Amino acid sequence: MEAALRKLPDTAALPEPAVAxxxxxxxxxxxxxxxxxxxxxxxxxxxxxxxxxxxxxxxxIFVAVWQLLTVNRATFYVRFTNVPSPEDVLARAIVAFHNPMFGDHIWMSCRRILYGFTLASVVAIPLGLLMGRFQILREIVFPICEVTRPIPAIAWVPMAIMLWPTNEESIVFITFLGSFFPILINTLQGMATVDPVLVRAARCLGAKEASVFREVYLPASLPQIFTGLTVGMGVAWVSLIAAEMISGQFGIGYFTWEAYSLVQYSDIALGMITIGVLGLASSFAIRLLGRLAMPWGAAR
Incomplete structure (x- = not known):
């Protein structure tokens, strides 16, 4: 016992705990x-x-060059004598944003884009998936799409006015046409790039047709589908502005065309910049939605 006690270390020799x-x-x-x-x-x-x-x-740099050319009224084949300067556009923007009418123009255009683009997406994506899966449907529908796709939005304006009872519905229809074809073509392209080995593997594991669509075709086609949505959104804005300039009574396109008619150059530039900002925000929202729908793509 005494020997065991002698083997115990002396507590005084133990290291002191670390100080907090x-x-x-x-x-x-x-x-x-x-x-x-x-x-x-x-x-x-x-x-x-x-x-x-x-x-x-x-x-x-772009704004600085713009300011330099407009202040000096540069003329070298392209004339900047009547182009408003950034300072003039900014001053007019401050006045416009305090006017409720300008906000109404923006709201009307955004609402038309939302209706037309959403309807085009709801129709084009399922149709593209079905056309990519069933050859007989593609052979029936694809020639009609190829004939109508090259027709520009402006050429549809008189026909849309005759088809629909109100200008609002005709403008939404033209917006729908502008975004429909890019979404459809890109969805078809996405279906064409699906690896057939994955489809055969899913069927060997007992997956039915609906499951193959949901688990194989749709995830593999999503990158092309969102590419089509992004392109379709840009074309939808182009179509909308053309329709509003010709047959609209409200909207940012009508605001820009009215400014041209009234020789209000600053309002023309303000309308163009507003269209660009709205298009940029729309495309950014689609890309953000694509990252949420395809987390595997964001991880790479």
Whole structure:
């Protein structure tokens, strides 16, 4: 017993426990952690930040060149004598955004885009999937689509006015046509790129036709479908503005054409910039929806 007690280590010789950080050192540690997290965030998002910075620089250069050409009334084959400067457009934008009528024009255009584009997506995506799966349906429908697809939106305006009882419905119809064909063609292309080995494997595992559509065809076609949605949104805005300029009484296209008729050059530029911003926001929303629907693509 005494021998065992002699083998026990002396408590005085044991190392003292580590002292907890004092209040004086904790802010320094917290700052170091924050800096480390910030540096890691910058490393992860370096490409996105670089792209955003380059985009801002290019926009700033574009506005500076625009200001330089319009202030000096440059004329070298292309005439900038009547083009409003960025300062004039900004001043007019401040006045327009305080006018409820300008907001009504934007709302009407956005509503028409929402109706026409949503209807085109609801019709074109299932139709494209079915045409890509069943050859007999593709042989029946595809020639009709190829004949009507090259017809521009402006050429449809008189026919749309005759077909639909109101101008509102005719404008939505033209917007529908503008976005329908890009979505349909890209959905067909997506179905053509599906690996047949995956289809055979799903059927060997006992998957029925509905399951093959849901688990194989649709996920494999989603990248092309969202490409078609993005392209279709751009064409929908082009078609909408053309229809509003010819037969509309409200909308940002009507606002731009009315400004031209009244020789209000600043309003013309304001309408064009507003169309660009609205189109950019619409395309960004579709890309964001695509990332949510295809998380495997975002992971890469």
């Amino acid at each position: 950080p004092t209040a004086a050192t904790s802010p320094a540690v917290a700052n170091a952690l924050r800096k480390d997290q910030l540096a890691r965030w910058f490393r992860l998002h370096r490409s996105q930040l670089r792209g955003a910075l380059l985009g801002l620089i290019s926009l700033a």
